[in-house]
Amino acid sequence: MTDRHAPHGHGVDDHVYLGLAQSDQEAEARWAYGTGFADPLLGVDTALAPDVDGADLSLYCQLLGDDALILSQRLIEWCTRAPELEEEVALANLGLDLLGQARLLLTRAGQADGTGRTEDDFAYWRAEHEFHNVRLVEAENGDFGYSIARLLVFATARRALYLRLADTRAELDAVLTSVAVRGAKELAYHQEYAAAWTVRLGDGTPYSAQRMQAGLDAVWPLLDELFTAHEVELRLGVDPAELRAGVLEELAAVIAEATLVVPGAAPMARVGGRAGREGVHTEALGPLLAELQCVAREHPGATW
Amino acid sequence: MVTTLAARHAAEIAGTVPDPELPMLTLADLGVLAGVEQDEQDGPDGQALTVWLTPTYSGCPAVAEMAADVRLKLGAAGFTDVRVRLRLDPPWSTDLITDAGRAKLAAAGIAPPSPAGAPVPLRLGPTRLLVDCPQCGSPDTEELSRFGSTACKALWRCRACREPFERMKEI
Incomplete structure (x- = not known):
């Protein structure tokens, strides 16, 4: 991701592509495309809005950014394993959208609290208990039905949250608002993709319906955490509980169209009142982070 | 920041940079080039410029290449003091693709x-x-x-x- 030593606003100056492009014919240099990453907030105004606590804003960006980062990692695990090439491409595309949102949010988190931590610091150098994602996104992929059920729930809830942020809390932070405005449009495609598969499998053969219903049943206990406020969300006036009724209504409409049944499963228990938002995760997160972080930790500061 | 003749000239040049993923389109066709301004403290004869780009998707991996290409092309035209900055608001939309850009897309089979x-x-x-x-x-x-x-x-x-x-x- 970003060069951790680049002064803010000039990260692109050191980009490997520039060196190659200058030493070669312009068209020939294009092979280097994609070999580097610039600061995703290059030159964006970093000032905080008055009355907004930087540490609170940072933590909130981490909650949302960690959700996006971890689900992105789960989605790309489908590469080479999806039922059809088209689905593999689709799931990788969705993962890329979420990774882009995570990069912006985690970069903003490091700006807002004044620590200057980069997206890489957050992604690669935090321990498991320092991740704030909900347990929904870290659960193992399971079968295609489970992954679709999880995507349907997440995309529906996150799009609703982004729309709410953009509509009613635009003054909270300009960067967060711009992530929300664009992210809501991206998530509309995610939601539509997951809804289409839910209907196709649910209203398909008896066997596909059974597998899709099993996916929804298994995901449902993890739904509650999306609407359970972390204290920082209450302080910032962005209580996700307000989204619950609308999201459940949207999910119920898709499930009805799929001729399936809205599950009635009870929420997964919290541990001493804590769950993913507070850094208490399931056993699924450790192996995911080991894979996500191993290259960066094996070769600290490496560039290529 | 002010828009000057030099900035307008630089915008024309920056606008011709091709998109790395859709090379039949320029940044101007795509609506990614959000503006070029001359830095005020530089005085009217100066050439210090800020180029604003609006990335397409959140996960667009091409921003670094676009910025590098803009600097390269402007450098070749004599603008050596160029800063590239991202503008996230208003967000990019396919509605920003120009009519010329739409015609080029269709001509390329897209x-x-x-x-x-x-x-x-x-x-x-x-x-x-x-x-x-x-x-x-x-x-x-x-x-x-x-x-x-x-x-x-x-x-x-x-x-x-x-x-x-x-x-x-x-x-």
């Missing part, structure tokens, strides 16, 4: 996007988007997959000429 308007609503049940085949012009086309080789494109097929083609999605 069906241009329809007006994006409000955030894409959740559509249940069969949907009929009317898309003309960029090869033969027939409206008898169907979507194969909403996701294609890049974040911005979907895979389609023409039932008349049997050719597959790509289509840029509204966002």
